[in-house]
Amino acid sequence: MFLKILFFSFAVLAILWESYNVLDHKTITSALRAAKGLKFDELSERMQKFKGWNGLYWIWAIVGLFSSQWVLFLVFLWWTFFSHLVKPPRYVKGFISMCILIFIVVNAFHLHIKFY
Numbered sequence: 275m276f277l278k279i280l281f282f283s284f285a286v287l288a289i290l291w292e293s294y295n296v297l298d299h300k301t302i303t304s305a306l307r308a309a310k311g312l313k314f315d316e317l318s319e320r321m322q323k324f325k326g327w328n329g330l331y332w333i334w335a336i337v338g339l340f341s342s343q344w345v346l347f348l349v350f351l352w353w354t355f356f357s358h359l360v361k362p363p364r365y366v367k368g369f370i371s372m373c374i375l376i377f378i379v380v381n382a383f384h385l386h387i388k389f390y
Contacts, residue, residue, distance in 0.1 A: 282383070289376060292372035302364065
């Protein structure tokens, strides 16, 4: 039970990360455009931190595929990788990701809907 709480506490951090992406989407979008094509060492310190946190976020999401909520994590990863096909604005993409993450946490602790 402790590991479940620890793992889903990272989900709360992921929700906060997505809310940051939604609220500060203009700054992040412009910084990502400026950083396109640059090597990691050439990026600003802020962008290096952003990329580092983003990497940890993806590792956590992939580890989520091994949890009881694997179907929802699969939906989350699918949305993240293929949302560029419908080209939503960054804040819409972040908001939908945040809603999926909130549903993962609520389902794990309250709803207990089994998807398998």
